[in-house]
Amino acid sequence: MEQHIQAGDFRMKIIPVEYLSKAKEELLRFCQTIDLSPSEKKTYIDDCMLELPELPFKAVSIIVIMAPMRMKTAVFHLGNQSVTDLFRAREISVDDYLNGLFADKGYHLMNARTLPQKMLAVCSGLGKYGKNNLVYEEDWGSFIQLETYISDVPCEPEFVWRGVVNMERCESCGVCMRLCPGQAILKDRFLLDMERCHGWLDVMGRLPESAPHTIAPCCVCQKNCPKNSKWRENADTIEFTGEETQLLTITHDMPDNPFALTADKMISLMRGWGYPESLVGKIMKLGIYPWTLKDLPVKLEHMLAHTS
Numbered sequence: 248m249e250q251h252i253q254a255g256d257f258r259m260k261i262i263p264v265e266y267l268s269k270a271k272e273e274l275l276r277f278c279q280t281i282d283l284s285p286s287e288k289k290t291y292i293d294d295c296m297l298e299l300p301e302l303p304f305k306a307v308s309i310i311v312i313m314a315p316m317r318m319k320t321a322v323f324h325l326g327n328q329s330v331t332d333l334f335r336a337r338e339i340s341v342d343d344y345l346n347g348l349f350a351d352k353g354y355h356l357m358n359a360r361t362l363p364q365k366m367l368a369v370c371s372g373l374g375k376y377g378k379n380n381l382v383y384e385e386d387w388g389s390f391i392q393l394e395t396y397i398s399d400v401p402c403e404p405e406f407v408w409r410g411v412v413n414m415e416r417c418e419s420c421g422v423c424m425r426l427c428p429g430q431a432i433l434k435d436r437f438l439l440d441m442e443r444c445h446g447w448l449d450v451m452g453r454l455p456e457s458a459p460h461t462i463a464p465c466c467v468c469q470k471n472c473p474k475n476s477k478w479r480e481n482a483d484t485i486e487f488t489g490e491e492t493q494l495l496t497i498t499h500d501m502p503d504n505p506f507a508l509t510a511d512k513m514i515s516l517m518r519g520w521g522y523p524e525s526l527v528g529k530i531m532k533l534g535i536y537p538w539t540l541k542d543l544p545v546k547l548e549h550m551l552a553h554t555s
């Protein structure tokens with residue numbers, strides 16, 4: 248069953264920009280309560296935007312916006328083998344939506360991905376934390392696009408900062424903690440252990456050989472969460488023929504920084520590798536990220552080698 252997202256499928260909050268200092272205060276206070284490793288400290292504090300940067304306009308607000316993502320089951324066939332993986336795909340552009348809503352009316356928007364996005368989403372009331380540390384929107388679960396912008400769009404007059412909230416369901420569940428392959432979700436600490444998260448180790452090329460390998464970085468804590476079941480069960484299936492899978496196992500040169508590749512550049516890269524249009528279309532439908540495209544041949548080979 249094809250799932251389509253409507254143009255109005257967005258949830259948004261416009262937070263007065265002064266709340267950034269409240270977010271900073273809460274984050275620093277929380278970080279002092281636990282022993283962070285140097286790389287956690289760097290990621291959570293040093294690399295996080297906790298102060299306003301220099302801007303060519305007077306910042307008034309922070310816009311937090313969510314849109315649902317759709318699950319796609321990919322099935323790759325080669326000879327008499329097949330492997331399956333689950334992907335999450337963006338189907339609508341949050342940028343286009345916001346530009347239509349605000350930029351076209353003369354407001355300024357600066358996409359600011361290093362803001363503490365989850366805290367802003369939860370404390371503004373858009374979602375709740377799951378025990379897996381991800382933000383859940385009531386209807387859409389955790390498979391969401393979450394974007395944050397600094398802007399001069401006027402704020403909501405009666406904005407309320409409600410603080411961090413955990414989903415009620417987590418109290419009697421614990422599935423993510425039990426199934427996490429890296430034991431990164433801890434019993435006694437809400438914040439997960441970043442160094443054990445396979446999603447992270449995979450992107451950094453440090454996943455242990457013995458760990459379960461998938462094409463999309465690990466999402467076990469989301470795939471198995473009961474709050475995501477409705478999306479998982481309705482995932483569209485995209486089948487890759489033997490010929491297509493064969494093509495995908497061939498390694499090609501990638502730019503030095505694949506993280507910076509746009510969708511258009513990914514498409515022209517794949518065309519340059521001789522992928523037929525149908526294959527390019529299927530890959531893009533999976534919502535594949537550039538780093539996953541880079542690792543696709545190695546990962547497919549690994550999964551095929553471990554499939555009986």
Ligand code: B12
Nearest residue numbers: 360361364365379380381382411412413437444446447464
């Ligand atoms: C660093 C980072 C990681 C790190 C660390 C994860 C982490 N601990 O947050 C690693 C590399 C492990 C990681 C992995 C993934 N990430 Co990441 N990551 C980020 C990033 C860049 C910063 C997050 C951060 O600074 N966290 C710091 C901590 C301190 O913040 P926090 O989690 O909000 O912490 C608060 C809570 O712990 C709360 N708290 C404390 N005690 C308690 C107690 C209770 C009861 C409650 C309710 C709350 C609570 O207070 C803390 C401080 O405010 C964000 C983007 C961004 N700019 O925010 C994406 C982001 C969080 N990642 C995202 C995703 C999708 C992933 C992966 C699925 C990637 C993948 N595998 O493909 C995995 C999922 C792993 C997981 N289970 O969280 C999405 C999450 C979307 C969502 N639905 O929430 C984000 C928002 C990026 C995006 N815009 O899409 N990620």
Ligand code: SF4
Nearest residue numbers: 377417420421423472
């Ligand atoms: S799997 Fe269970 S405990 Fe984990 S986030 Fe989902 S509902 Fe909460």
Ligand code: SF4
Nearest residue numbers: 427444445465467468
């Ligand atoms: S992404 Fe994988 S390793 Fe990381 S917390 Fe979730 S289940 Fe654990």
